[in-house]
Structure formats: C-alpha cells, structure tokens
Amino acid sequence: MSLNPEIIQKLTTIVGEHYIFSDQETRNHYGHDETEDYVFPPSVVLKPANAQEISAILKVANDYKIPTTPIGARTGLSGGALSIYQGIGLSMERFNKIIEIDEQNLQVTVEPAVITQVLREAVAEKGLFYPVDPSSMGSCWIGGNIAENSGGARAVKYGVTKDYVLNLEVVLPNGAIIWTGANTLKNSTGYNLTQLMVGSEGTLGVITKAVLKLLPKNNHNVLMLVPFYKANEACEAVSAIFRAGIVPSALEFMERDAIDWTLQFVEGISVTIKPEHQAHLLIEVDGNYPEILMQEAEKIMTVVEQFEIDEVLYADTEDEKNALWKMRRSVAEAVKANSIYKEEDTVVPRFMLPELLSGIKKIGAKYGFKSVCYGHAGDGNLHVNIIKGDMTDDNWQTQVPLGIREIFELTVSLKGTLSGEHGIGYVQKNFMDIAFSRTHLELMESIKRVFDPNNILNPGKIFPDEL
Amino acid sequence: MSLNPEIIQKLTTIVGEHYIFSDQETRNHYGHDETEDYVFPPSVVLKPANAQEISAILKVANDYKIPTTPIGARTGLSGGALSIYQGIGLSMERFNKIIEIDEQNLQVTVEPAVITQVLREAVAEKGLFYPVDPSSMGSCWIGGNIAENSGGARAVKYGVTKDYVLNLEVVLPNGAIIWTGANTLKNSTGYNLTQLMVGSEGTLGVITKAVLKLLPKNNHNVLMLVPFYKANEACEAVSAIFRAGIVPSALEFMERDAIDWTLQFVEGISVTIKPEHQAHLLIEVDGNYPEILMQEAEKIMTVVEQFEIDEVLYADTEDEKNALWKMRRSVAEAVKANSIYKEEDTVVPRFMLPELLSGIKKIGAKYGFKSVCYGHAGDGNLHVNIIKGDMTDDNWQTQVPLGIREIFELTVSLKGTLSGEHGIGYVQKNFMDIAFSRTHLELMESIKRVFDPNNILNPGKIFPDEL
Known part of the structure; x- marks a missing residue:
C-alpha cells in the first residue's frame, strides 16, 4: 500500500516535513519489534508532536481508510506495534516528557x-x-x-x-x-x-x-537464589510460600537451561549452576524494616527446605543483587541469541504451575520440540520459549503451532489464559478461540467497532482472522 | 406498567410459581434501597435460582422489551437497584453460596x-x-x-x-x-x-x-483517634501522613457533627468530644509485626503533632477498637435518623481535601444548607451529607440541586469526580455532564448498546436524561 500524494500532502501539513518519513530504511526500522523475526514496515512513518496532531492524523486516516499503527519502543513480544497492513506508522517518540x-x-x-x-x-x-x-x-x-x-x-x-x-x-x-x-x-x-x-x-x-x-519508596530488600533438584518442586514451593503468609516482592522461576544459556550469554555473573539443579527460584522480600525482612527470609527458608534444595545463595551486596537481577532479566535475550524460538506467555493460578510445566514438557515430547521455561512464578505467569534448535523447517511450521495450541488448551483448562503480560497482538490472535467463545469475541469486536467503526487503528491485532 | 398474563405465564414457567411475586407488599419491599426515601416498585419480583433461569428471563425481557433491574441487598446509596421504569425486579437473593x-x-x-x-x-x-x-x-x-x-x-x-x-x-x-x-x-x-x-x-x-x-491475613493493628481543633488541618494531615512514607490501613475523617450525632444515635460508645474539636481522624495501621506498628504509630504522631490537636486516643483493646469502628460505621445511619438529607460521594486527589471541604462550606452558605462531611480521607473520598434541617421544602427542591451542581463542579475542577464508591445510579445521573463531555457520554452509551441494544437492563441509570 503506498499512500497517494494528496494524503502525503495532508499528513505533511499536520506534522511538518521533518516528521514524516517514507524512505525504506526508516520504514524498516519502525516495521519490527522484539517479536520473533517479523518485519512489517508501514507505508509512512509519522512522528507527531502532540495530541492535536494525532487527532488530525486520525481524521485523515478515517477519511481515506488508512490502517494506522501506534508505535512505541518496539520492545513488544506479541507484535502489537507491527504495521501488518502497512499504512501509517505512528511513532510516539516525541511524547517523552x-x-x-x-x-x-x-x-x-x-x-x-x-x-x-x-x-x-x-x-x-x-x-x-x-x-x-x-x-x-x-x-x-x-x-x-x-x-x-x-x-x-x-x-x-x-x-x-x-x-x-x-x-x-x-x-x-x-x-x-x-x-x-x-x-x-x-x-x-x-x-x-x-x-x-x-x-x-x-x-x-x-x-x-x-x-x-x-x-x-521502601528502602530495604533481601534477595535469595534457591537451587532445586526437581523443577516441579520449585513450582510447588511457589504456592507454599504464600500459604505460609508471605507475600514476596518477587518470586521468579528459571529452568536450568534458562540460567545456563544466560550465564554463557552475559558476562561477569558468578553463579555456579550444578548439572543436577533442575530449576531455581529467585525470591525477594522488601520493606522498610531490615529486621522484619530477615524474619521473612527465615520463614521462606523453612518453606523451601521442605523440598530437595541445594545451598541457598543470599545476595549480600548491591552488586550481587544487580548481578542476579541482570541474570534474570537477560534470559529472554539469551534464548534469542541461542536459537530461533517462539515465546508464549502462559498464565495460570499459581498452584497449577507444576501441572502446567509438566504438561508443556509432555506436549513438547509429542510434537518434537524442546522448551525453556521461566517467568513470574509468583503470579503463575510462565514464559514458554519453544526452541527451534535442529528441528526441520517443515516441522517448525507445521508441528509447533499444533503444540502451541495444546499448550494453550492446557493453560485454559487449568483456569488460566493465553497471555499474562505480553498481549495477544499479531502472533497469538488465532488462538483466541481457545480462551473465548464466539459470543465473547463478537462482544469484544463490537466494542472495537464502537471506538473505531472504520477499523483504522492497529487493525489485524487481538481478533482471530476468522471471526 | 403491568405485565400481561402471557408474560407472567412465561416468567412463572422459568422460575416456578413460588419465586414470582406480584403482591404490593413484596413489590414495595423490593422497590427501595437506602437512597434517600425513593420507592420504585417493580411490576413483578422474580427470584431466580441460577444463571440459566436469568438467561431465560432476559430473553423474555428482550422479546417483550421489559425493563429488568437486578436487585441485591438494597443497601445502595445511589438508587442503582430501583425499578424506576417498573418491569421485572430481579432479586438475586438465592445466589447466596x-x-x-x-x-x-x-x-x-x-x-x-x-x-x-x-x-x-x-x-x-x-x-x-x-x-x-x-x-x-x-x-x-x-x-x-x-x-x-x-x-x-x-x-x-x-x-x-x-x-x-x-x-x-x-x-x-x-x-x-x-x-x-x-x-x-x-x-x-x-x-x-x-x-x-x-x-x-x-x-x-x-x-x-x-x-x-x-x-x-495479617494479625495486628493499631488504631488511634486524633481530635483536631481545625477541620482543615485534619484534612491537611491526611496528605502529610503519606508524605512521611506511611500507608495506613485506614484513614477516616469525621466532622464534629458526624461524631456528635453518632454518639447520640449509637449507645455505649465512650468517646468524649469537646466542643472545640472541629474534626477527628481515625487512623489505623496493620501488619504482622506489632513492634513495627508501634514505630509507624509514632511516626504518625510526629506528623499530626505538627497541627493543633488535642490528646490522641489509642484503642487498647478489641472492645475499644470495635467501639471506634462502630462509631465510624454508624455515621450514615445517624445522619439519616437526624434529618432528611442528600448524600454526595465526592472524591478528589487527597491533597485537595482541605480545598474541597472549605469550598463545600462556602457553597452551603451561598445556597442556605448545612452539610455534615465525613469519609475515607486517605482516598480523598469525602461523603457530603446535605441536611434539610429546617430548610423550606421549596428551597430543598430548588436551591439544593444548584448547590450540589456547584459542589460537583468544584470536585471536578480539583481533578476529582462525582462518585468514589457509591455509583451514579439514579440520583447522580443528571450531573454526569460535569465530569464528562458529550463525546465521552455517547461513547459509554454506545458500549451500553453493544451489550443491551433494547435497553432492558437497569434502564434509567448512569446516563443523563438528556443525552
């Protein structure tokens, strides 16, 4: 879709000639986010200065039925910012105050x-x-x-x-x-x-x-890394911590591959992962009173010691804390660097985590893929990275979607849903029928039509292609 | 509106003859909630047993365009459960598990x-x-x-x-x-x-x-009652407590009349209110560690002592705590017992409370009404009880609505809105234009139409009569 000169002229008048871009390089730059390797360049990139300019742009978009996609930092993992029908890419970068x-x-x-x-x-x-x-x-x-x-x-x-x-x-x-x-x-x-x-x-x-x-702001926290010999027991411990009356400020789960790959990818983190550690929990408590945090950490120790764990690592200094958090935050990048992959953002009630994890492994075995799982276990939010590795392109295209569908069916059967925090966007939309009835999806689409009768704003997202 | 025998027959078939009521007494009973003295009896009261019965009822309501009002405990303060267009009163009382x-x-x-x-x-x-x-x-x-x-x-x-x-x-x-x-x-x-x-x-x-x-569950709390010589200073203290880094579990404001009337209305609460106390704050902190709560209570003392206060009352026993809470929870009833009144549920960012309170008093003076104010000051949520007292009926009908409109205009100008927790329902709907533009209201009404194209479900609520 290329926009005709009349439209380009109108848009130029709105944002000014320095804030409209039609060159291929800029369009490609704004055509991808962090979602797999998708690139969907918009026909034109606009960088409006204020709400009034956006208002004027959307009026033009309505007049000419131009798909218009708001674009942020392009760090998204579900393709929400991809201009899949081209049209106007609306970069919000000047709204930075x-x-x-x-x-x-x-x-x-x-x-x-x-x-x-x-x-x-x-x-x-x-x-x-x-x-x-x-x-x-x-x-x-x-x-x-x-x-x-x-x-x-x-x-x-x-x-x-x-x-x-x-x-x-x-x-x-x-x-x-x-x-x-x-x-x-x-x-x-x-x-x-x-x-x-x-x-x-x-x-x-x-x-x-x-x-x-x-x-x-609170001023203190305690951070510990707990190695588990069995991944499922790490998941079980998550729920047990809450049942002991503790609300940690973070409770993160990482499978051993997630940590292994990250330690190879990120330099300067001195954590020892033994081959027999199947998973880790990174647990933080925070508050204003250090003595209370130590009491809570001890309560957490009492809980996790009921499972088969190795020695718990306490981060004593800010540097050690930063290193552990850097490790956790780098998992996604490390996985990306290691292989072509697809990331799912499953979420279930937290006690269902062990069942979700073992179900995912079984589904992977059935369809022939390996997965690396990690995420915000305290919320029941498990990121499932499906690794291409040496899988054939044919199996990657045909078998993996079937496996993903089964993973989501399992997630929903456990009273969970498709996405905890990444959104549906472009890549998960055709799984929405698993979570919602047709009536429900039509209700959402009717709400969309109330706001956007011409479907100009970020079309092709959230709703399945066939509805 | 009386429902014809054909409709009554269909509804009877759905809920069974023991759960449909057309007698005047039942209709009157379900025709009011706690909102002023309004009574709007439904034409018929239904007491369905399950979602399937409600589904069948709503299909009949759509077929015959019958207004249908869900009815709960009828403790509402905005008339949300009133069957203002008669029709079906849908009592939910059997859904009690x-x-x-x-x-x-x-x-x-x-x-x-x-x-x-x-x-x-x-x-x-x-x-x-x-x-x-x-x-x-x-x-x-x-x-x-x-x-x-x-x-x-x-x-x-x-x-x-x-x-x-x-x-x-x-x-x-x-x-x-x-x-x-x-x-x-x-x-x-x-x-x-x-x-x-x-x-x-x-x-x-x-x-x-x-x-x-x-x-x-947490197991401990500290409760204190702080008497202020100046009502506005009590409001100022609210924001100061948060700025000191404390998040209390309750922070309630009561004008002196609110307490005075309550102490006359409720027996057995031994709190001494001196004539020179203009307002009180009831402040609670809660948590798992009593020693921390005492530290937080001391920090709060340091804050409130910067204002003109009298001696702070600490509730030492469960009985004393229950008495103070009973006092606070009985204010609405006490006001109701004292005079005909109208209650508004203003809410503003909490630092704006002093300005809201003094503005309300000025507006009252202008239109000739007295108000008793109390509420959840920690949230910026001030309940404004406008007292009829010895005001003439004519002034009550004509002047008070003008005053309420000014109060809401003030509230919105302070970045607040009409209702913090009571809802708009029937009694506030014609003030909605103060908080929302026509575009905004039409957007909400379009969403309503998506769900309910025949406008059968609780019609006459939220949206202004003239939209």
Missing part, C-alpha cells in the same frame, strides 16, 4: 514515550516508588506498558500496570481527545474506560498522557 | 448474594483476608459491591472491589452466559471485560459468580 511528579498526591503525569526505568528513577529521587518493572524496563516505554498491561518481577506483590493507571488522555479513532477518568484512587462514575483502554493494545485509542499512582 | 475457598491459590469463588462480612469471616477462618469493607459490610452483598465498585475504610491501603475481582460469570442481556476473564492475577488477553463490568451498576449484565483474590 515527565510532565509532573505530584509529591502531594503521590501521582505522576507522564507522556507515553518515557522509558519505564527513567520514570522509576525520577520518582525514586523524590522518595517515591513506581513498582512496575518489566524485564525490558531499561528500554520499554510507559505507553507500551499501558497498551499491553505489562507486568514484571514485582507484580506478585505490587500488581501490574493496570493497578497504577488512574487516568488517561486518549485520542479516539474519530479524533476526539478525552480523559478517560479522574486523578483519583477510587472512582465509581460511569464505565471504567481507563481499564478498558489498558491492555487494549493500541486498538481503541492513542494514549497521549497518563496519570499513574505512586507509592512511598 | 460461597462456592469454594481456594487456599492453594488464595482465591474465593462466590455467588453475588453473599454478605460481604460473611465472606470476610469465612476466609478469615482459613487464615485469609478479603480486605474490602464498606461501612454496610454487615448487610451489603458482594454482587452489589462489584456492581458499584464499592470501597470502604481499608481501600486506602488495600484498594477497592475492582482490585480483587479476577473473573466474573455474567448473564448478558441477550441471555448468553460468559466468564469475563480468567482466574489469574495477570491477564493481557483481549479487552478487560471484567473491569468493564465492575462498577457498571447492573446495566451491562447480571453477575452470577465472582472469583475474588484473597491475601494472607
């Missing part, structure tokens, strides 16, 4: 292209805490976090992005600009459009400002 | 007619904690809490109902029965219909089951 850190009300007003880590550090300087920390927090943006309802390691105690979004400025597909709610902690005033927007993957509107809740 | 307390996953599956307090006690017996505690928790139901997104005293630390709803079984107006989401802590799988349903006041579907998140 922290507008106000409101220390009186513990809130921050932020534009969508602020890097999550930058936001966390800016509020930390004021003694405040934005807890959401996706593994990609050093590069992902708040806008994308909101669009995908991102989680991260601390979600187990502090919740996911949706739990911090109080109010959103949104440009609707028809060009109207609204605030979805109010800057309040409670709100029973009409339908919750704020939460409808969170996790809607850029299909219902373009987020141009967000008001986020902050917490007072 | 706790289906499963899942100790492994810290979840409970519950039917909507379970009393909130009953649920809290049932899970507490298993060492678990459902934190949401509306003042009416001894009589209100979980289903109504979900419909109105109810809060309560502990919302300041633990959040409101929406923060605990993981998944809902809902009968849609067309009779389809769906689960809105999954039983997981995280979910990025399609639009968040769970959160769209929460707070939708029975206008989008009938909730028949809910899966709620639970926390491990």
Whole structure:
C-alpha cells in the first residue's frame, strides 16, 4: 500500500516535513519489534508532536481508510506495534516528557514515550516508588506498558500496570481527545474506560498522557537464589510460600537451561549452576524494616527446605543483587541469541504451575520440540520459549503451532489464559478461540467497532482472522 | 406498567410459581434501597435460582422489551437497584453460596448474594483476608459491591472491589452466559471485560459468580483517634501522613457533627468530644509485626503533632477498637435518623481535601444548607451529607440541586469526580455532564448498546436524561 500524494500532502501539513518519513530504511526500522523475526514496515512513518496532531492524523486516516499503527519502543513480544497492513506508522517518540511528579498526591503525569526505568528513577529521587518493572524496563516505554498491561518481577506483590493507571488522555479513532477518568484512587462514575483502554493494545485509542499512582519508596530488600533438584518442586514451593503468609516482592522461576544459556550469554555473573539443579527460584522480600525482612527470609527458608534444595545463595551486596537481577532479566535475550524460538506467555493460578510445566514438557515430547521455561512464578505467569534448535523447517511450521495450541488448551483448562503480560497482538490472535467463545469475541469486536467503526487503528491485532 | 398474563405465564414457567411475586407488599419491599426515601416498585419480583433461569428471563425481557433491574441487598446509596421504569425486579437473593475457598491459590469463588462480612469471616477462618469493607459490610452483598465498585475504610491501603475481582460469570442481556476473564492475577488477553463490568451498576449484565483474590491475613493493628481543633488541618494531615512514607490501613475523617450525632444515635460508645474539636481522624495501621506498628504509630504522631490537636486516643483493646469502628460505621445511619438529607460521594486527589471541604462550606452558605462531611480521607473520598434541617421544602427542591451542581463542579475542577464508591445510579445521573463531555457520554452509551441494544437492563441509570 503506498499512500497517494494528496494524503502525503495532508499528513505533511499536520506534522511538518521533518516528521514524516517514507524512505525504506526508516520504514524498516519502525516495521519490527522484539517479536520473533517479523518485519512489517508501514507505508509512512509519522512522528507527531502532540495530541492535536494525532487527532488530525486520525481524521485523515478515517477519511481515506488508512490502517494506522501506534508505535512505541518496539520492545513488544506479541507484535502489537507491527504495521501488518502497512499504512501509517505512528511513532510516539516525541511524547517523552515527565510532565509532573505530584509529591502531594503521590501521582505522576507522564507522556507515553518515557522509558519505564527513567520514570522509576525520577520518582525514586523524590522518595517515591513506581513498582512496575518489566524485564525490558531499561528500554520499554510507559505507553507500551499501558497498551499491553505489562507486568514484571514485582507484580506478585505490587500488581501490574493496570493497578497504577488512574487516568488517561486518549485520542479516539474519530479524533476526539478525552480523559478517560479522574486523578483519583477510587472512582465509581460511569464505565471504567481507563481499564478498558489498558491492555487494549493500541486498538481503541492513542494514549497521549497518563496519570499513574505512586507509592512511598521502601528502602530495604533481601534477595535469595534457591537451587532445586526437581523443577516441579520449585513450582510447588511457589504456592507454599504464600500459604505460609508471605507475600514476596518477587518470586521468579528459571529452568536450568534458562540460567545456563544466560550465564554463557552475559558476562561477569558468578553463579555456579550444578548439572543436577533442575530449576531455581529467585525470591525477594522488601520493606522498610531490615529486621522484619530477615524474619521473612527465615520463614521462606523453612518453606523451601521442605523440598530437595541445594545451598541457598543470599545476595549480600548491591552488586550481587544487580548481578542476579541482570541474570534474570537477560534470559529472554539469551534464548534469542541461542536459537530461533517462539515465546508464549502462559498464565495460570499459581498452584497449577507444576501441572502446567509438566504438561508443556509432555506436549513438547509429542510434537518434537524442546522448551525453556521461566517467568513470574509468583503470579503463575510462565514464559514458554519453544526452541527451534535442529528441528526441520517443515516441522517448525507445521508441528509447533499444533503444540502451541495444546499448550494453550492446557493453560485454559487449568483456569488460566493465553497471555499474562505480553498481549495477544499479531502472533497469538488465532488462538483466541481457545480462551473465548464466539459470543465473547463478537462482544469484544463490537466494542472495537464502537471506538473505531472504520477499523483504522492497529487493525489485524487481538481478533482471530476468522471471526 | 403491568405485565400481561402471557408474560407472567412465561416468567412463572422459568422460575416456578413460588419465586414470582406480584403482591404490593413484596413489590414495595423490593422497590427501595437506602437512597434517600425513593420507592420504585417493580411490576413483578422474580427470584431466580441460577444463571440459566436469568438467561431465560432476559430473553423474555428482550422479546417483550421489559425493563429488568437486578436487585441485591438494597443497601445502595445511589438508587442503582430501583425499578424506576417498573418491569421485572430481579432479586438475586438465592445466589447466596460461597462456592469454594481456594487456599492453594488464595482465591474465593462466590455467588453475588453473599454478605460481604460473611465472606470476610469465612476466609478469615482459613487464615485469609478479603480486605474490602464498606461501612454496610454487615448487610451489603458482594454482587452489589462489584456492581458499584464499592470501597470502604481499608481501600486506602488495600484498594477497592475492582482490585480483587479476577473473573466474573455474567448473564448478558441477550441471555448468553460468559466468564469475563480468567482466574489469574495477570491477564493481557483481549479487552478487560471484567473491569468493564465492575462498577457498571447492573446495566451491562447480571453477575452470577465472582472469583475474588484473597491475601494472607495479617494479625495486628493499631488504631488511634486524633481530635483536631481545625477541620482543615485534619484534612491537611491526611496528605502529610503519606508524605512521611506511611500507608495506613485506614484513614477516616469525621466532622464534629458526624461524631456528635453518632454518639447520640449509637449507645455505649465512650468517646468524649469537646466542643472545640472541629474534626477527628481515625487512623489505623496493620501488619504482622506489632513492634513495627508501634514505630509507624509514632511516626504518625510526629506528623499530626505538627497541627493543633488535642490528646490522641489509642484503642487498647478489641472492645475499644470495635467501639471506634462502630462509631465510624454508624455515621450514615445517624445522619439519616437526624434529618432528611442528600448524600454526595465526592472524591478528589487527597491533597485537595482541605480545598474541597472549605469550598463545600462556602457553597452551603451561598445556597442556605448545612452539610455534615465525613469519609475515607486517605482516598480523598469525602461523603457530603446535605441536611434539610429546617430548610423550606421549596428551597430543598430548588436551591439544593444548584448547590450540589456547584459542589460537583468544584470536585471536578480539583481533578476529582462525582462518585468514589457509591455509583451514579439514579440520583447522580443528571450531573454526569460535569465530569464528562458529550463525546465521552455517547461513547459509554454506545458500549451500553453493544451489550443491551433494547435497553432492558437497569434502564434509567448512569446516563443523563438528556443525552
């Protein structure tokens, strides 16, 4: 699809000639995110300066029925930012300001292209805490976090992005600009459009400002790495920790391959993985009182010692803590560097984790693929990396999708669902029939039509091709 | 509106002759809730046994275009359960079972007619904690809490109902029965219909089951009552406590009249209110470690001592704590017993509370009414009781609505909104234009039409008469 000169002229008038790009290099650059090896370049890349420009762009897009895809930091794992029908790629990169850190009300007003880590550090300087920390927090943006309802390691105690979004400025597909709610902690005033927007993957509107809740910062934590001889026992320990009355601030699960590959990929992390360790839990507790944290760590020890574990590693210094977190956060990259792979983002009630894990291994054996599993076990959120390795291209194309379908069927049968934090986007949409009835999908699609009758905004995402 | 024999016959076939009522007494009984003195009896009261019966009822309602109003415990304060267009009153009272307390996953599956307090006690017996505690928790139901997104005293630390709803079984107006989401802590799988349903006041579907998140129970708390000589300083202290890094588990504000009237209304509470105390804060911290709670209480003392306060009362025993909470929870009833009144449920960012309070008093002076204010100050949620007292009926009818409009305009100008936890329902709907543009209201109404094209389910709520 190439846009005709009349359209290009109108778009140029809106954003100015320095912020519209049609060259192949720029289009390719904005045509991929971190989802496998997909590249879907938009016909044209726009870099608007403000909500009014986006409003004007969407009006043109409606007039000419041009697919328009909001593009963030392109760190997504479900292809939400891919311009699969070309059209306009709407890069949000100029919306990069922290507008106000409101220390009186513990809130921050932020534009969508602020890097999550930058936001966390800016509020930390004021003694405040934005807890959401996706593994990609050093590069992902708040806008994308909101669009995908991102989680991260601390979600187990502090919740996911949706739990911090109080109010959103949104440009609707028809060009109207609204605030979805109010800057309040409670709100029973009409339908919750704020939460409808969170996790809607850029299909219902373009987020141009967000008001986020902050917490007072806490100052202490204890971090430990527990090696398990049996992977299933590591999963069982997850639920046991909560039943002992502890809410850890992080509770991460890593299969041995995940750690092995990461240690080969990342330099300078001195963790010893013995061949007989099948899995590790990385467990953190946080709070304001170090003596209490030590008590909680001891309670956790009492729980994990009921399983077959090796010696527990406590991170004593900031450097040791950073090294362990670097290891955990680098798993996805390490897997990527090791092989072609597909990543699924399964989530179940946490006690179902052992059953999910062993089921995935059986399904892999049936269809002939190896998987490397890791993730936010405290939330029941297991990232399943299916490794191509030396599988034939033919089996990769034909057998793996069947296996993925079975994995999702298992996930849903365990009262879980397809995605815990990555979104459905482009790559999982044709599995949506597993989680939802036709009635349910049609209901969601009718909501989409209310917002976007011409289906211009991020078309080809979330909904299955055949609905 | 009286339903013709053919319709009555069909409804009788669905629920059985013992569960359909057309007598005046029953209709009147189900025709009111706790909202002022409104009575809107339905034409017929049905008491279905299960989701399938509701599905069949809604199909009949669609065929004959019969207004159908879900009715819970009728403790609501915005008229959400009033059958303002008569038709079918759908009493949910037979949905009164706790289906499963899942100790492994810290979840409970519950039917909507379970009393909130009953649920809290049932899970507490298993060492678990459902934190949401509306003042009416001894009589209100979980289903109504979900419909109105109810809060309560502990919302300041633990959040409101929406923060605990993981998944809902809902009968849609067309009779389809769906689960809105999954039983997981995280979910990025399609639009968040769970959160769209929460707070939708029975206008989008009938909730028949809910899966709620639970926390491990904590065992200790410290409760203190702080008398302030100046009401505005009490409001200022609220924000100062959070800025000192404390997140109290409750932070309640009561004007002196609220306490005075309550002490006259409720027997056996030995609290001394001096004439010069303009307001009180009731402050609680909770957790697992008593020594930490004492440290936090001391920090709070350091904060409140910066204001003009009288001697702080610590509740030393469970009886003393219960007495203070009984006092706080009885304010609404005490006001009701004292005078005809109207209650508004304003909410603002918490630092704006002093400005809201003084603004309300000025508006009252302008329009000639007295107000008694109290509420969940930690959330910025101030209940404003406008007292008729000896105001003429004429002024009550004509002046007070103008004053309420100004109060809401002030609230919205302070980045707040109309309702924090009571909902819009019947009584606030004609103020919705203050919080939302026409575009925004039309968007919400279009969502309503997607779910309920014939507008059979709880019509006449949320949306202004003239839209």
